[in-house]
Amino acid sequence: MISKVKQADRMKRIHLSGIRKVFEKVAELERKGAKITHMEIGRPDFDTPSHIKEAAKKALDEGFVHYTASVGIPELRKAIAEKLSRDNGIRIDPDRELIVTLGANQAIFLCMMGLLNPGDEVLVPEPMFVYYADWGEFAGAKTVSVPLREEENFRVRAEDIERCITPKSRMLILNSPHNPTGAVLNRDTLAAIAEVAKKFDLLVLSDEIYEKMVYDGAKHFSIATFPGMTDRTLTINGFSKAFSMTGWRLGYVVANPDLMSALLKVHQHTVVCPVSFAQKGAAAALTGPQGCVDKIVREFDRRRKLVIDRLNEMEGVKVARPQGAFYTFPSIKETGRSSQEIADYLLEEAGVAVVPGSAFGSLGEGYIRIAYSTSYDDLEEGLSRMKAALAKLRS
Ligand SMILES: Cc1ncc(COP(=O)(O)O)c(C=O)c1O
Numbered sequence: 001m002i003s004k005v006k007q008a009d010r011m012k013r014i015h016l017s018g019i020r021k022v023f024e025k026v027a028e029l030e031r032k033g034a035k036i037t038h039m040e041i042g043r044p045d046f047d048t049p050s051h052i053k054e055a056a057k058k059a060l061d062e063g064f065v066h067y068t069a070s071v072g073i074p075e076l077r078k079a080i081a082e083k084l085s086r087d088n089g090i091r092i093d094p095d096r097e098l099i100v101t102l103g104a105n106q107a108i109f110l111c112m113m114g115l116l117n118p119g120d121e122v123l124v125p126e127p128m129f130v131y132y133a134d135w136g137e138f139a140g141a142k143t144v145s146v147p148l149r150e151e152e153n154f155r156v157r158a159e160d161i162e163r164c165i166t167p168k169s170r171m172l173i174l175n176s177p178h179n180p181t182g183a184v185l186n187r188d189t190l191a192a193i194a195e196v197a198k199k200f201d202l203l204v205l206s207d208e209i210y211e212k213m214v215y216d217g218a219k220h221f222s223i224a225t226f227p228g229m230t231d232r233t234l235t236i237n238g239f240s241k242a243f244s245m246t247g248w249r250l251g252y253v254v255a256n257p258d259l260m261s262a263l264l265k266v267h268q269h270t271v272v273c274p275v276s277f278a279q280k281g282a283a284a285a286l287t288g289p290q291g292c293v294d295k296i297v298r299e300f301d302r303r304r305k306l307v308i309d310r311l312n313e314m315e316g317v318k319v320a321r322p323q324g325a326f327y328t329f330p331s332i333k334e335t336g337r338s339s340q341e342i343a344d345y346l347l348e349e350a351g352v353a354v355v356p357g358s359a360f361g362s363l364g365e366g367y368i369r370i371a372y373s374t375s376y377d378d379l380e381e382g383l384s385r386m387k388a389a390l391a392k393l394r395s
Helices: 009-013 018-031 050-061 074-088 103-115 131-138 158-163 187-199 257-270 276-287 291-312 339-350 376-394
Strands: 098-101 121-126 142-147 169-175 203-207 233-238 251-254 368-371
Touching: 009 131, 018 339, 050 276, 074 098, 074 276, 098 103, 098 257, 103 131, 103 169, 103 203, 103 233, 103 251, 103 257, 121 131, 131 142, 142 158, 158 187, 169 187, 187 203, 291 376, 339 368, 339 376
Parallel strands: 121 142, 121 169, 169 203, 203 233
Antiparallel strands: 098 251, 233 251
């Protein structure tokens, strides 16, 4: 008799994160006493600014510890609506078009589960933030990769999206600034993509979690503000990156009110509501001084320049100039090794943790992702060790 004590069949199509695999390996080496430079972690290394922590502490002290409205507390929803209007030009009714979620991740999951039918196709530029594909799988949808090209600095092109469209295409995912490549889409590219979305009646999920991290004069644009795009765009954002609040688990989704009840059903039936006192902190993040964000972004830019300069000096490495997020995605093709082999080698030989490009889909093969979300000094040291290790590999 076949035992019924087993996993659901659909879990066979869903993967654990390749990035988490690197974390675990690194943690094991550190337990054994190894000193590792962390260039794998996609999280700012700064503390959450103190006024945000104070607001959450005050909320706890005042007993703000119970369930809140599923969509989030009014104070935070108002602050998000004001932020969207101020920073993005997106005007919303916070009572009808917004849900506060447990991080941007949960916001994306709500959209996939609430809006996709089995067999629908989701267009995702690849290399990609891999969770997108797995969340689609939960909904029974199929991920269709839109290849990104190094020679285009990994910016997705409207014509490449159009080429991948079939009658089953339902949703397009955009992520600008982009994880893992650091690419930023300019206004003209977004305008051309908006035309494709309208022509083929696509939903567009715009993951804008890295919006504040743009450099070299690049600007972030929200596709929801382009003509005819408001109702078909799901704008995703959160607090993890700009305010260094990854552990607070707070994000949000903005959607057309006709789609909201589907998202709310998934939200209520999974998490009920976001964490009460954390929401008070997030409200303070948006209504308080924004200098803390500028400071974080300036430091990332300083590190970005260091990383690009140093990578350019390394043997077998070629790097496109990223304009956003806190990642670079250098090619290691000239080494003749796979991205997994290079990542393993760098960890063992140089004590440097990076993520193999293959963790971002098969089109990420030939590259590694370097996150510059560790201190400048650590980066300098790690990059020197990396340079020596790659030179050794060559000889
Ligand atoms: C592209 C992208 N979207 C979403 C997230 C998740 O953000 P959050 O911590 O708000 O869930 C990340 C985190 O690394 C990311 O890289």
